[in-house]
Amino acid sequence: MFTILTGGEAEFTVQRSRFIAYVEAVHDEEEARAFLVKIRKEHYDARHCCSAWVLGADGSKQKSSDDGEPGGTAGMPILDVIKKRGLTDTMVVVVRYFGGIKLGAGGLVRAYSHAASIGLDAATLARRVLLRRIIVTVDYATLSAVEHWARQKNLRTGEAIYAENVVIPLLVEPDAWEEARKELTDLTAGTATFEDGGEEELLEKIKS
Numbered sequence: 001m002f003t004i005l006t007g008g009e010a011e012f013t014v015q016r017s018r019f020i021a022y023v024e025a026v027h028d029e030e031e032a033r034a035f036l037v038k039i040r041k042e043h044y045d046a047r048h049c050c051s052a053w054v055l056g057a058d059g060s061k062q063k064s065s066d067d068g069e070p071g072g073t074a075g076m077p078i079l080d081v082i083k084k085r086g087l088t089d090t091m092v093v094v095v096r097y098f099g100g101i102k103l104g105a106g107g108l109v110r111a112y113s114h115a116a117s118i119g120l121d122a123a124t125l126a127r128r129v130l131l132r133r134i135i136v137t138v139d140y141a142t143l144s145a146v147e148h149w150a151r152q153k154n155l156r157t158g159e160a161i162y163a164e165n166v167v168i169p170l171l172v173e174p175d176a177w178e179e180a181r182k183e184l185t186d187l188t189a190g191t192a193t194f195e196d197g198g199e200e201e202l203l204e205k206i207k208s
Contacts, residue, residue, distance in 0.1 A: 008122030016099025021119025052079035073108035081116035126203035133197030
């Protein structure tokens, strides 16, 4: 799934109603509530602060609020936009300053959907990448070969520790762990040793 690397903000006006969308990365309900409180304080004079969030590795935790708008015309459209983009750990709050002209149910759905979309367009998105950390210990005689191998594989490497031997943290796709260990064993003629550093999640930027 995808998530928010850095938040965004965007606004537009329709029929004199002003819609301002705020996008933020949130990791639990407490952060989501705190973000909503922050936006409410900034826009204490607004008619509505509608919102939606999606949480969890699989995006299974979801919530939306119409905040006084007719049922299903604000929170759910915002939530649908988040879900359609495959995002999680994401919150969108849309503030509405009422312009005196009613938009009708259909108009509200379109307005809140559009606000959420342009808010997300203004944010920087990232792909969630799950990798496995391998701690590899090699001798100095095979170090250059191992470094060359890692570059060819386009692997992420951590900061090496140089002592009696060299300890190099490598990050590989979880299903490539066994293959990487076999290749390094062959490359170093069995002199390399390995320690499983567990899984690690990284965020890979997908748009500016």
